Amino acid sequence: MHAAAFSPRGGVARRAARLRGQSTIEYVLIIAVISLVVVFAGPQVSQAVHNQFAGVANTLAGGIHGGGSGLGGTSGGGSGGNTPDQEQKDYLEDMKSVTDKDPRDWTLEDQKKAAEDIAEKGTASVAFPKARDAMDAGTKFSTKLTNGETLEYRIVGINHDDLADGSGKAGLTFETTSPTLPSQRMNATDTNAGGWEASELRGRLNTGDLWSLLPVELQSKMEAVTKMTDNQGGGKGPGAPSATTDKVFLLSTTEVYGDLQSDGTQYEYYASKGVTTSNCSGASSSLGHWTRSVDPSYSALFRIVYSNGNWGDGSAAYTDYVFPAFSF
Structure with missing residues (x-):
């Protein structure tokens, strides 16, 4: 050499x-x-x-x-992941399958994709206009419960509920519109002490027999959210709202009427209908049903939304219909 x-x-x-x-x-x-x-x-x-x-x-x-002309790569790009341009293309194709459909035809998977995109991008999401139009129109979705009954529900909130892990908002919140679940009591005895947080119904909806009626495909898409409620009860007068973490919950009277008590904030669906305590017709439903709000002046009562949209009270041990809500 x-x-x-x-x-x-x-x-x-x-x-x-x-x-x-x-x-x-x-x-x-x-x-x-x-x-x-x-x-x-x-x-x-x-x-x-x-x-x-x-x-x-x-x-x-x-x-x-690293993407040269050696083994496992191709010239100009690595084999370990997509380029930003490809990721954007995949995203647009994925969301196109959702936005090309009428929301009435959205599957559970479509609803979840739309919710996640809205949570990430807000009004800039390609799914936002479709979701808003579906909400305003009261478009109903449905799924089969494990007992064979059909649960119907609609969008009532967009980027409304706070995710319990603190990572942001749940893109979509839904409220049941069908009296599919049998009428239920709030508590075994006539007491509202501890409010929604301590109620028997809350436990059954989130971990018990009523939770088990929900299909696994629906359960797996639900997000745990933080709900603010006056959980004092006991007839002691209004208490400071406190937080619970729920995957399934009942709406509060404030979330329906907007100007009653201090349990959260009014959902966009009811706000778009102009619902207030003096203008209730937009809150009408197929049957009267429980809210999670206590009557702060009485120790035995929880608030109820009547079928004509008006609000009132029911004794905690009394059975009434349940229109659960949940977020994706």
Whole structure:
């Protein structure tokens, strides 16, 4: 081997500059030649070749793993993930399958995709106009319960409820519109002490027999959200609202009427209908049903929404219909 084969700084003369364009076989041959040089050359040259060898090895690794023309990659892009342009393309195609449909035809998966996109992008989401129009129109969705009954529900909130993990908003909140669940009591005895937080009905909706009526496909898409409610009860007068974490909940009177008590804030659906305590027709439903709000002046009563939209009270041990709500 002649000394002229090496650069004055100890590297192979300008060879490495073209390694990105070589095939894997050429890399192997280059490394083999360098290995022979290390064996037969003197210590000084060997050290220089050793340094160059490290550079070649790194180049080879980059070609194989970093998207060069080596194994496992293609020229100009790696094999480990999509480019931002491809990710954007995939996103648009994915959401197109949702927005091309009439919301009445949205599956549970479509509803979940729309909710997640709205939660991330707000009004800039391509699904937002469809969801808002579906909410304003009162479009109903449906799913089969485990007992074979059909549960109907509609969108009542968009980016309304706070996710319990603090990561932001749930994109869509739905309220049941069908009296599919049998009429239920709030508590075994006539007491509202502890409010919604301590109620028997809350436990059954979130972990008990009523929760088990919901199909797994629906359960898996529900998000745990934070609900603010006056949970004092006991006839002690209005209490400071406190937080509970729920996947299934009842609306409060404030979430329906907007100007009653301090249990959360009015949902967009009811606000769009102009619902107030003195203008109740937009809150009418197929049957009267429980809210999660206590009557703060009486120890035994929870608020009820009557079928004509007016509000009133019911004794906690009295059975009434349940129109649960949930968020995606």
